[in-house]
Amino acid sequence: MEGHIPADDIKRFLAEKPKMTGLSVPGMPIGTPGMEARDIKQPFQVLAFNNKGEVEVFNEYQSY
Numbered sequence: 001m002e003g004h005i006p007a008d009d010i011k012r013f014l015a016e017k018p019k020m021t022g023l024s025v026p027g028m029p030i031g032t033p034g035m036e037a038r039d040i041k042q043p044f045q046v047l048a049f050n051n052k053g054e055v056e057v058f059n060e061y062q063s064y
Contacts, residue, residue, distance in 0.1 A: 003026065003027075004034050004035050005025050009058060013048070020056070023047065024046070027044075031064070041061075043061060043062045044060075046061075
C-alpha cells in the first residue's frame with residue numbers, strides 16, 4: 001500500500017484478494033486521507049498494481 005488510500009479501499013482489497021500486489025494513490029490529491037484541506041476535494045483514482053508492472057483502476061473518486 002502506497003499513498004493516501006481510503007481505508008475502505010484497503011479493506012475491500014484485503015477481503016476480495018485480487019491477483020494484484022497492492023494499491024496506490026499517485027501524487028497527493030487534496031481531500032484524500034491525510035491531505036484534507038477545508039472542503040476542497042480533488043478527483044483521484046486508487047490504482048491496483050502487480051509485480052509485472054501492470055496497473056488497473058481499483059476505485060475512482062469524482063464527487064465524494
